[in-house]
Amino acid sequence: MNDKKQWLACCIEVLPESLEMLSFHLFELGAQGIEEREGQLVAYFLDRDTNALHADIMKLLDELHSAKALILNKKIEISFVPEEDWHAGWRKYFKPIFIGTTLCVLPPWEKKDQKIEHHLIIEPKQAFGTGNHATTKLMLAAIVSLRQSLPAQVLDMGTGSGILAIAHALLKPDSQILGVDFDPIAIENAHENAALNKVINAVDFLVGTFADVPPNQYPLIYANLQRHIIIPILPDFKNFLAPGGTILFSGILATEAESMHTALEKQEFRVIRQNQMEEWILLEVQHSD
Helix, strand or coil, rough: CCCCCCEEEEEEECCHHHHHHHHHHEEEEHCCCEEEEEEEEEEEECCCCCHHHHHHHHHHHHHHCCCCCCCCCCCCEEEEEEEEHHHHHHHHHHCCECCCCCEEEECCCCCCCCCCCEEEEEECCCCCCCCCHHHHHHHHHHHHHCHCCCCCCEEECCCCCCHHHHHHHCCCCCCCECCCCCCCCHHHHHHHHHHHHCCCCCEEEEEEHHHHHHCCCEEEEECCCCHHHHHHHHHHHHHHEEEEEEEEEEEEHHHHHHHHHHHHCCEEEEEEEEEECCCCEECCCCECC
């Protein structure tokens, strides 16, 4: 019986300025990795029906094109990739990510830099959440900048690989952090990463949504999520935010800033800081109590 996994490589012609945006949405579709080539983006999917995958990606490209967010040749080439070739080439796309000299995110096989204060090891089961994406870098940089004032109790919504929760635990070891994600595979990876970083006593992970979070109020909430996911649940963020608390939102395109600000104002949030990296922004917000 052949129990090898079936990898599919989906090749899309794309303009350089659209690489980050398209990568983000392909990860949302379930891509396990992204490779950038000259004029092309190759997304790797695991155990997917070829026709269904093609239809899903065409729908995505049509939506992005209609929103004038992306201009590209919508020709898609999908091919099978032997598992051996996938594993042989996969690791080269994971390089250390440095947040100053305070924090370095790296996979288990990379050598630690002794000049860095904290090393955050991520086993890359999925590429999103390894620190390579601009939205994750923005969040990590914000956490480092808040290092002296990080609270002991934190909620991380859409925790993914657990990278933000683990970064917080490394910078403030006496914390109690709850990471929540609807994807059980992501939570399994988050548990594994917490063990790798020896912070299992500081973090807990939960499969679910706000409806599954025990009633509590948190002085700090992390939310590296897309705008269309954030806006409908802003009332939940308000309910779980402690008085005077702060939320860090990322996963938002710079072109979405105005609509995001408007949605926040309707829920009586105020933006106290906005940072940008490439075409992505981070918003640090508080509620107008």
